[in-house]
Amino acid sequence: MSFNLAGDPILSARFTLRVFEAHQLVFEMDFDGPVELGRQRSGEARPYHRSHQGEVTRVVVAPLAQTEVSRQHVRLEPAADGALACTNISRSASIVAPGGLTLAPGESQEVEPPLLLTLGDRVVRVEREREDQQFEGLGAKTQAPGSDSAEPEKLRDLIENATGGTDAQDLVAWLRGVMGVFQSAASQPDFLNQAVTAAASIADLDATSIVEWTGGDWRVAAGHVKADSTHAWRPSRRMLDRVREGGMTFRSQPGAQLSETGVTRAEVAAIVAAPILNAQGEVVAALYGEKRRGGLPEGYAISELDAMLVELLASSVAAGLARLQQEKVAVAAQVQLEQFFTPELARTLAAQPGLLEAKDIEISVLFSDLCSFSATTERAGGPTTLEWLHEVMSLLADCVLEEQGVLVDFQGDGMMAMWGAPAEQPDHAQRACQAAVNILRRLPELSAKWEPSIKCPTQVGIGINSGAARVGNIGSRQKFKYGALGNVVNIGARVQQATRRMGVDLLVTEATARLVSGVFECRPLGQTRLNNISQEILLHELPAEPDGPWRDSTRAYAESLSLCQQGDLHRAAASLTQALSARPHDQPTLMLLSRVIEAIRGGGGGFEHVWDLSRKPA
Incomplete structure (x- = not known):
């Protein structure tokens, strides 16, 4: 054979x-x-x-x-x-x-x-296409895929039955054929066709098929008939029903009443069918085969060895179906995770879902928002705006993922990202700041491309905060959404909103600035009161490209802020005016000078050391 x-x-x-x-x-x-x-x-x-x-x-x-x-x-x-x-x-x-x-x-x-x-x-x-994968120990399994009650003696029984005219070389060839189907089931979508072809060859069957039980009826999913066969046929419904009811392999012998198979009774000698089980042990299909009489009075019988080989092949099909289903679920889960995480982290999380469990941890959050989005939408129209928004958001997402961040959410023209979870990142603040700086460095090229279409530059405001938060699935059972909850998140969102009021592209809190000291240059802008935040927050500007004039402005700003705190408003005003002559468009300096002049006009005692950003500007 x-x-x-x-x-x-x-x-x-x-x-x-x-x-x-x-x-x-x-x-x-x-x-x-x-x-x-x-x-x-x-x-x-x-x-x-x-x-x-x-x-x-x-x-x-x-x-x-x-x-x-x-x-x-x-x-x-x-x-x-x-x-x-x-x-x-x-x-x-x-x-x-x-x-x-x-x-x-x-x-x-x-x-x-x-x-x-x-x-x-x-x-x-x-x-x-997936590479072939090797399986271990599947040669003896005849029960449900993954079952702990697999029969360890099955392969030994099969070998003991290989007696008489069957030599060791034939048995090895059979088993190689079985293992070929196991291997196919791990990597080839059409392994059903390979299984029925292998069954015909290994058990010397004239016709084989895999028949699925679906919708309350049997349906042929794959079939193989020997090339020299001239008869149309269909599997025996009685045999298939017997297999489904008993959950075990059955075989018939020559002389059985099999005319309802679609082949004349004079042609059919014997049939065999083995159940294909799902992970729950339910019969979902059957591997079916038959032998013809071939001119002999009684025809060719199906031996116990033949039936055991068919059963072994049915187990390989069951394992293959279970593997394909697992792969579909795993791929769907990984695609879902890749909407939030890098592909590398998504693969890790798919393999170790425990990392997604809720926990308290130190993180950094980044919030971004497009400037003048509503006006741009009205001016450019829906289709152009949608394409522009898609490209901007893709740029932001790429910068986050390049620094191994998590894309928590997109809301309209806004984005939230996070570092430090689910995998711990001791340098979470540095990664968040680097992602923000990369966004600001790449944005001018995109802005130049789109400005002729949307009639304005593309600008974003970014706010970053660091601290302890509760992280995990903040979505629902129906929709996964990995993110964080806590005051650190609330403050981060308000910091982003403050970028417009303070006239800078990127603001970070004192908590973040301390963590990136020595890596990024920051300018303290003063204590602020943010909307719906009870505590005062010291905000820092983090520039994408710090240069000499910016550093001069930073020193002048710090000196002027100190003079304001000492009550010397006139000297502060003079210092700020001189700084503006070098950088006339420096918005924080302009706004501090405006506050100082307003206090001087009020008699000198009205300077507020805490910049109240919770009130709408007059």
């Missing part, structure tokens, strides 16, 4: 594409040629319809009404050395993906998978 799978239809796709909607896997396909993703055309079937245009496979990933996705949006194609060629085939929309990938219409770039794309309200993930 030989075992040969040459010519079997083994899937050769090099990449797997998955589409997620609201963190749920809604579409999956494998491909090894060009794929085009786009919005539904008029008259075209709804998502996720597939069509073939020459060698290109087109997939509809968005309905007709979702106009932010182009009808032809992106083309994906395998490239050399396992890379993936990503081409923007949209006429108007840019493509921005985590990791710094930005493609203008018509541009193409080779990337290393995995690739994560956001198309409207859907997330597309493309990754390389």
Whole structure:
């Protein structure tokens, strides 16, 4: 008896594409040629319809009404050395993906998978086909996948039954065939076809199939009939029902009443069927096979050894189905985590979910907000604003993830990020400040690109605070949202709001400034009273590019603030006026001078040492 799978239809796709909607896997396909993703055309079937245009496979990933996705949006194609060629085939929309990938219409770039794309309200993930994985100890399992009650004597029983005309070489060939299916189940989506082909070869069966129990009925999922067979056939319903009811392998012998299989009674000799179980031990399918009479009066019997081999193959299929389901759940979970965390941290959290449990820890939070967003929306219109906002938010998110931060939330034109959890980061404040500085350094290039369209520069205000917080899932059972709660978060949000009042791009609290002393230069701006915060907060400006004039202004500002605290307002005013001659657009100096002049006009006793930002400006 030989075992040969040459010519079997083994899937050769090099990449797997998955589409997620609201963190749920809604579409999956494998491909090894060009794929085009786009919005539904008029008259075209709804998502996720597939069509073939020459060698290109087109997939509809968005309905007709979702106009932010182009009808032809992106083309994906395998490239050399396992890379993936990503081409923007949209006429108007840019493509921005985590990791710094930005493609203008018509541009193409080779990337290393995995690739994560956001198309409207859907997330597309493309990754390389999984490599074969080795399994240990599966050769003796005949019960539910993962069951602790697997029969350790099964393989020994099988070997003891290999007597008589069966030699050791035949047995080794059989077992190699079984292990081939185990290996296929770990890595190939079409392992059902390989399993039925292997069953026919190993147990010398004329017809084999995997039949699923679904919707209260049996449905053939994969089948194999010997090339020399001229008979149409269908599995025996009586045998399948017996397997489902008994939860064990059954076989029939020559002479049994089997005419309802669809092959004449004179042709069928014997049949065998083994249950395929899910993790709960329920029969979800069966591996079915039959032997024909081949002209013999009684035909060929199915031996106990044959039945045990079929049962062993059924166990491999059960393990494969369980593995594929686990992979789908794991990928969906990882895609969800990658919306908040870096891919590396997402993989760690998927493997160690305990890291996401609620705990108290020292963190740094960053809040950002786009300036003049409402006015820009009104002026530029919805489609342009949406594309601009997407590119800005992608830049902010990239800067956060590059510093191993957590994307907690996006709300309109605002973002919240966090460092220090779920994995501890002793340098959380430094990472938060570096991410903020990177944002401010990269923003001018984006601003120059978009200013002709939106008719104004792109600016953000950023606030950072550090301290103890309670971190964990602050969402619900229905929607995961990893974040933090506590006063440190409330203060951080108010600090961001203060950037507009104080005329600077980036403010940090005294708590953060202490943690980054010696790494970043900061300018103390004075004690402030923030909206709905009872304690006074000392705020610092953190510039993206500190230079000589800024340092001169910082010294002058500190001297003037000290004079104000001593009550010498006239000298403070003179010092501030001189500083403004060197940097006339320094907003903190201008605002401090305004407060000093107002106090002088009031008689000199009205200078407020605490800058009250909780009151709306007059």
